[in-house]
Amino acid sequence: MTQTTIAAPGERTGGPATAVITGLGVIAPNGLGAEKFWAATLRGESGIRPLHAGGHPRGGGPRYPVTLAGQVRGFVAEEHIPSRLMPQTDRVTRLALAAAEWALEDAALRPAELPEYSMGVVTSNASGGFEFTHREIQKLWTQGPQTVSVYESFAWFYAVNTGQISIRHGMRGPGGVLVAEQAGGLDALGHARRAVRRGTPHIVTGGVESSLDPWGWVSHIASGRLSREPVPELAYRPFTREADGYVPGEGGAILVLEDREAALRRGAAKVYGEVAGYAATFDPRPGSGRPPGLEQAIRKALADAGTEPGEIGVVFADAAGVPFLDREEAAAISAVFGPGGVPVTAPKALTGRLYAGSGPLDVVCALLALRDGVIPPVPHAGEVPAAYRIDLVRGAEPRSAALTHALVLARGKGGFNAAVVLRKPEHPEAVPRKEEK
Structure with missing residues (x-):
């Protein structure tokens, strides 16, 4: 997507901008809000359940070969979304709007008080508004075109979350959307950092997904990569011998x-961390004999951050749970850091893979791990094959660690790779407001 950036006058004092994260908005299967999600993650509390559980019948039932999903429960859209937006939004956009609102509140940032073009939005989405589209297509087939909502023209679109967030908050700076399946959320963060460095001081970024209606559900199954294990605790165990999807x-x-x-100028109350490095690569075509591009993405992100491998205290892995993909990722990690050279974790084992939402959610985990000095474990993990040569954090308890840098990885189906290096801030809280001259 072509991007036009209009810099707010006086925002930079020279040199490349340091991009920091000041607000978190989380909407996850095991917690609504960053701190509730983090506490559940450290407890090993899973949000993976049978899709029909909780009286919310969306998607797969007993007639499907896969019945488990990481579904957001307890979210009542009407409590967070203006009534005028309800008829024109899919569930995924309602989740994104709520998460954006929470992130702005957490950052104590009020867009209405900013210069007109000083804030933009860059998000990622891999599936669009599935549930909305499914409903409108059913109406088209059964009742005729005159019954289809006019909002179908954009409610299905990958860019709708960016558009609705920017419209709701009057953000007229650069906008964009990245579509790279599981890697897209990290790509959005990298793109947002580029916008900050080009002169836009504030960007809302990240990714949210929801495609668990029947149409979306069969699309997930068609990938051939889903676990058919019916027991939630055993269904998603990446990097282990038991991994089956x-x-x-x-x-x-x-x-x-x-x-x-x-x-600093606006008196931000806290800084969670710096986006110190970012890189994206693309895998070569199958059968080319060339290696996957993940290792290169890791090395490029480290170089971009000016960080040595030994400074990374934890890797938040893509963790596909598909044996050949796990082997590829483990090989890339061990090649860069050495056998067992860095702790590896995968909190998404508690939420499921959220596609464009997974990378940003892992970034939240990484930032809070840097803050609290703990690495969340992969619960219910079995034996890790010796050939993987990685130090997977397993068990029921988090691992204490003195962390200054974290690496987050994501791989999207089709060959996408992304890596982000996060750096712990020197002064995370109570930064003083600069005096006006």
């Missing part, structure tokens, strides 16, 4: 990314 889910995270100087 993954569990899909919905939700994700929206973040507030800012030029650090601009955040």
